[in-house]
Amino acid sequence: MLNLRALIAVVFMLPGVASAFSLDEALATAKREATQLQTLEAEAQEAEAVYQQSSQAFLPTVTTDAAWLRADSSLITGVPVPVLGIPPRIESTDFGPVEGTMVGLQLIQPVYNADALQQREAARLNVDARQEAQQWGQQALRLEVARRYFNILRLQQHESAARLSHTAAQKAARLAEASYQQGMAARLDIEQANAQRAAAEARVAQVQSNAMEAEYQLKNLLGMAPQEPLHVTDSMPRPDPLVIRDDSLPRRDLQARKLAVDAAEARASASQAEWLPRVNLLARQQWVQGNQPLEDHADGWLVAVNLQWTLFDGFGREGRMAESRAQARQAKVEMEDTRRRIQQEQAVATRQWQAAYTAWQAAENAEKAAESAARLAIRRYEEGLGSMTELLAAQARLDQQQATLIDARYKALLAGMNYHLQNGRDPLLALGQPSP
Numbered sequence: 001m002l003n004l005r006a007l008i009a010v011v012f013m014l015p016g017v018a019s020a021f022s023l024d025e026a027l028a029t030a031k032r033e034a035t036q037l038q039t040l041e042a043e044a045q046e047a048e049a050v051y052q053q054s055s056q057a058f059l060p061t062v063t064t065d066a067a068w069l070r071a072d073s074s075l076i077t078g079v080p081v082p083v084l085g086i087p088p089r090i091e092s093t094d095f096g097p098v099e100g101t102m103v104g105l106q107l108i109q110p111v112y113n114a115d116a117l118q119q120r121e122a123a124r125l126n127v128d129a130r131q132e133a134q135q136w137g138q139q140a141l142r143l144e145v146a147r148r149y150f151n152i153l154r155l156q157q158h159e160s161a162a163r164l165s166h167t168a169a170q171k172a173a174r175l176a177e178a179s180y181q182q183g184m185a186a187r188l189d190i191e192q193a194n195a196q197r198a199a200a201e202a203r204v205a206q207v208q209s210n211a212m213e214a215e216y217q218l219k220n221l222l223g224m225a226p227q228e229p230l231h232v233t234d235s236m237p238r239p240d241p242l243v244i245r246d247d248s249l250p251r252r253d254l255q256a257r258k259l260a261v262d263a264a265e266a267r268a269s270a271s272q273a274e275w276l277p278r279v280n281l282l283a284r285q286q287w288v289q290g291n292q293p294l295e296d297h298a299d300g301w302l303v304a305v306n307l308q309w310t311l312f313d314g315f316g317r318e319g320r321m322a323e324s325r326a327q328a329r330q331a332k333v334e335m336e337d338t339r340r341r342i343q344q345e346q347a348v349a350t351r352q353w354q355a356a357y358t359a360w361q362a363a364e365n366a367e368k369a370a371e372s373a374a375r376l377a378i379r380r381y382e383e384g385l386g387s388m389t390e391l392l393a394a395q396a397r398l399d400q401q402q403a404t405l406i407d408a409r410y411k412a413l414l415a416g417m418n419y420h421l422q423n424g425r426d427p428l429l430a431l432g433q434p435s436p
Contacts, residue, residue, distance in 0.1 A: 019224070023149050023234045023431075026222060030145045031138065033223030040137045044130040051123040057116035060109040069290075070099040100290015109281040111305075118270030122263045129259035136252030143417050143427040148218040153236045154410040155211035161402045162207045166200035168374075168395050173197050175381060176388055189388035196392050237431055239412035242354045242419075249424030251342050257335035264328040271321040277309035342422070349415070349422040356408070356415035363401065363408040370394070370401040 021029070031037065081093045110116065173193040180190055215230050224230065284302040310317070377394035380386030416430030 019229060020231045020233050021149075021222075022232075023146065026149055026218070026232075027142055027145050029222045030141060034141055034221055037134070037137055037141060040130070040134040044127070044134050047123070047127045047130040051120070051127050054116070054120035054123045056110070057113055057120045058110055060107050062105070062107050064103070064105050066101065066103045068101050070097055098290065100288060102286060102288045104284060104286040106282070106284040108306075109283075111279040111281055112276075113278045113280075114273035114276045115270045115278075118266055118273050122266035122270060125259050125263035125266055129256045129263060132252045132256035132259060136256065139252065139421060139426065143421050145218075145221060146417060146428060146431075147414055148214065148221060149232060149234070150236050150410060150413060152211065152214045152218060152232050153234075154406055155207060155214050157236075157406045158403060159204065159207045159211055161399070161406065162200065162204040165395070165399045165402075166197065166204055168398075169193070169197040169200040172378075172388070172391055172395065175378075175391075179381075179384075192388050192392055196395070236409065236413065239357055239360055239409060239416055240430060240432075241357050242350070242416075244350070245423070247425075248346075251422075251424045254335070254338055254342055257331070257338045261328070261331045261335050264324070264331040268321070268324040268328045271317070271324040274310070274317050274320070277307050280306045280308070282306050345422045349419040353412070353415040353419045356412040360405075360408040360412040363405040367398075367401040367405045370398040374398040 079093055080090050083089050083091050173190070173196075176189040176193040180187065216226055218232075219226060219228065219230055282302070282304045286301070287299050374394045374397070377386055377391045381388065381391045413430065417427035420429045421427040
């Protein structure tokens with residue numbers, strides 16, 4: 001038993017062994033590796049950093065400084081100084097050079113900064129907007145992963161159907177050759193059957209190429225190298241019929257737009273608040289060490305209230321106000337555009353799901369009829385009652401209906417997932433999976 005387990009482990013570690021992914025595993029991997037989500041996460045982190053910076057609107061700023069100084073001048077050299085004594089006299093005294101260090105600690109506490117407080121509110125709203133956009137990106141990514149995952153399964157089914165078609169074309173070619181040898185068919189039947197077989201071979205090659213391209217698309221989303229093998233393990237579920245639900249949730253992208261409008265209006269208010277004065281509290285303590293001229297009464301402290309009122313700054317404030325108002329109007333237009341687009345997408349998604357499910361049901365019936373017609377055409381040709389043209393036409397209709405059925409099932413499945421996404425729900429509810 002231990003040797004068997006070791007052998008299995010070695011096999012899975014060998015290069016070239018395909019990475020098996022269920023849909024849930026692909027979703028989890030894409031959530032970690034998808035660059036789209038990483039970009040949205042970075043934008044959210046950037047917004048949070050800006051919000052953190054806006055704390056300066058009410059938190060104090062504490063700074064410290066130190067300076068070394070040395071000064072000398074003729075004004076403090078040879079200064080006549082009276083000296084008490086008997087008799088009194090005047091002596092020349094040098095007071096320089098002056099040398100020492102000064103160390104200071106300063107605190108500035110904002111008391112009332114209206115524009116900074118409004119900027120902080122705008123930053124908070126922007127954080128909420130980026131978080132909503134990130135959640136919408138996660139929902140859209142789940143649909144995209146499922147779409148690429150099921151697209152691989154769809155093309156694999158196409159490949160299987162193409163191989164069956166190629167087998168049928170080979171059988172038709174053998175029947176034509178046998179009938180020709182028996183004098184029951186013309187040379188034309190052989191040529192037609194050979195052409196059909198060559199077309200089937202080309203179709204197999206094309207479908208294989210398409211399947212490989214679909215794998216590359218999923219690998220790119222999962223952060224896998226193109227040459228790394230990939231194997232999908234889940235099967236494509238059967239689509240569910242349209243069920244109109246009344247529990248639509250607010251779309252995350254629309255919520256993000258609304259918050260962006262609120263943030264833009266807060267920035268416009270901040271630019272208007274620049275007309276108001278700023279009031280700050282200033283406190284400073286200073287220590288001085290040095291020679292005698294600096295030692296006398298040099299240490300000290302200061303407490304003050306500072307009022308700063310910009311009356312005119314060269315129309316810079318008016319320009320910022322106009323810019324912020326224009327940005328707010330643009331944000332409102334973009335929100336309204338998003339609202340209209342969502343209404344259209346929701347209406348279209350409902351119709352698409354209904355039409356796709358109906359088309360899938362019709363394709364199932366058509367495929368069954370085409371399969372029966374193909375079997376009948378083969379039997380008629382074997383009995384000498386039908387022509388090769390009828391046989392090849394019946395097989396071509398069967399191939400077409402099989403391809404239509406595969407695509408219709410895939411489209412109906414995607415239409416159901418898209419319906420849930422457009423109504424603010426998890427798209428994988430169409431597969432019967434609970435929301436994450």
